[in-house]
Amino acid sequence: GEDVEQSLFLSVREGDSSVINCTYTDSSSTYLYWYKQEPGAGLQLLTYIFSNMDMKQDQRLTVLLNKKDKHLSLRIADTQTGDSAIYFCAESIRWVTGGGNKLTFGTGTQLKVEL
Amino acid sequence: NAGVTQTPKFRVLKTGQSMTLLCAQDMNHEYMYWYRQDPGMGLRLIHYSVGEGTTAKGEVPDGYNVSRLKKQNFLLGLESAAPSQTSVYFCASSYSSSGSYNEQFFGPGTRLTVL
Helix, strand or coil, rough: CCCCCECCCCEEEECCCCCEEEEECCCCCCCCEEEEECCCCCCEEEEECCCCCCCECCCEEEEEECCCCEEEEEEEECCHHCCCCEEEEEEEEEECCCCCCEEEEEEEEEEEEEE | CCCCCEEEEEEECCCCCCCCEEEEEEECCCCCEEEECCCCEEEEEEEEEECCCEEEEECCCCCEECCCCCCCCEEEECCCCCHHCCCEEEEEECCCCCCCCCCCCCCCCEEEEEC
C-alpha cells in the first residue's frame, strides 16, 4: 500500500525540542516535505529535503532523512506555543497515469505545546 | 495576490442535496487538486487537473465530479450528498508536477457537513 505513517499526537513543554517522525513508502521519492496546518487553516509548506541529503537545517528546524529505513524526522528546537499545529509529512511519487509527480501525505501529527 | 481561495467556507447539506465547491488561484498554476481531510486519515486526493479542460481521478473519486473550464478555477461537485462525504475539503495548486519538486499551495478549506 501507499501509507505514509506518523504518530497522531505529540505534547511538549514550551522551550523543549519537538521531534516528529514519519515513515514513508517509496524509496525512489526524490523530495520529501513537511507541511504545517494551523487551526482552521490550509496546509503551508514548512520545509523540504532532497533525497540525496541526510540532513537539512533551517533556523529552528532540522530535517533528518534515513533513506535505508525510509524514515524522515522534523526537529523543532526551542518549541513555542505558536508551533502548536498539525504537521504532515509528504512524499513525492511518480504518477502511474497523467505524468509528473503526486504528493502522498501522512496522517498528520498534532503537536501541542504546553506552558 | 490572494493565492488559493475557496468558497464557501462552511456548508450544511441534507442527504441527497447537491452542491458545488469553487476553488480559484491567481498564481497561473497549471495543476490543481481537490483533497478531503478526515481525522486520522491525512489528506486523500479526490480529483486533479493537469491543465485547463482536463481532469483525472485521484484516490477517492466516487461521488464527486470536477470541471476545469478556466485555468484559474477548479470546481468540485457533489451530485447527491451522503453523510460519508462530511469532511473538510481542500483545494491546492502547483506550477507543475512534471519535475520532481512539487510544492503545492493550499486554500483555507471548506467544512462540509451532510446530515
